[in-house]
Amino acid sequence: TKGLDPSAKIPLTTIGAVRKSDRVLHLGPQETTVIQAEIKMPEENFNGMISGGWHFIEYRDNKTSDQTISSNYAYMISVVLRGSHYKVYPELKYDSTKPILYNNRPAMGIKLRNPQPMVLKNVHFKAVVSKKGIFSDKRLYEKEGSSIAPNSSVTLPISWEYNNMKAGTYQVSVKVTGENLWNKLPMSWTFKKTLKV
Structure with missing residues (x-):
């Protein structure tokens, strides 16, 4: 649990x-x-x-x-x-962006939540974190063929490999597409956030 x-x-x-x-x-x-x-x-x-x-x-x-x-x-x-009322639509919400370890390396974890009791299938994630300014640093995470379970969360890891994140303002951009399980209806979400390091 x-x-x-x-x-x-x-x-x-x-x-x-x-x-x-x-x-x-x-x-x-x-x-x-x-x-x-x-x-x-x-x-x-x-x-x-x-x-x-x-x-x-x-x-x-x-x-x-x-x-x-x-x-x-x-x-x-x-x-x-x-359930007795089965036809429910999944819904994605942006939860947070936090430093994490991914494969024992520094990374940014973008956490998304599906608070609805329905599966989102054939999911394609594309997440970009880019540093604002002259010396821009852009990192990408992309994955397809996933599913998001009902009432669950998923963390997208954007790896910084062996480098440290430099101080500054970063733009987080996430696009998620998928299908509702029960009617195969295409669904998509876009999130844009700004954070300071």
Whole structure:
């Protein structure tokens, strides 16, 4: 439940759970088992969707004495519950721009929120941070083919690689396009902000 957006009125974690005895399993080769989960639907009607899932990790005993890296296999089972009024539009809001670490390097994190209970799919992000003045410094982040979950936030990282941001005034420009999940309607948002470093 850590980091849930405050707009999530009914998180999946409050109405659904995997049976406690099924949370850690020990399986032999070619062995299968059935995992049981229970979801208690909310008593009150809700709009849009409640979205979440269960994350499974297979811990492999594949580390040897001369290895420093080992890997585990993970996958997720998604759960989506439809509300009585399902036809809700996603909405993007600009939340903040803050210094972050991205791949252990200095970066600016542009946080956007979707406070509505609907998925935005086929998302294309384009974010630019540029320094005003004669010695302009322009950085770009672009990604396509993403989705934004209902009642969630996303942080776009603009890397400064190994450099420090110089003091000055910066212009933040973000364009996001995507499709509403339920009717495939194209949607777009543009945000322009100014910040001082």
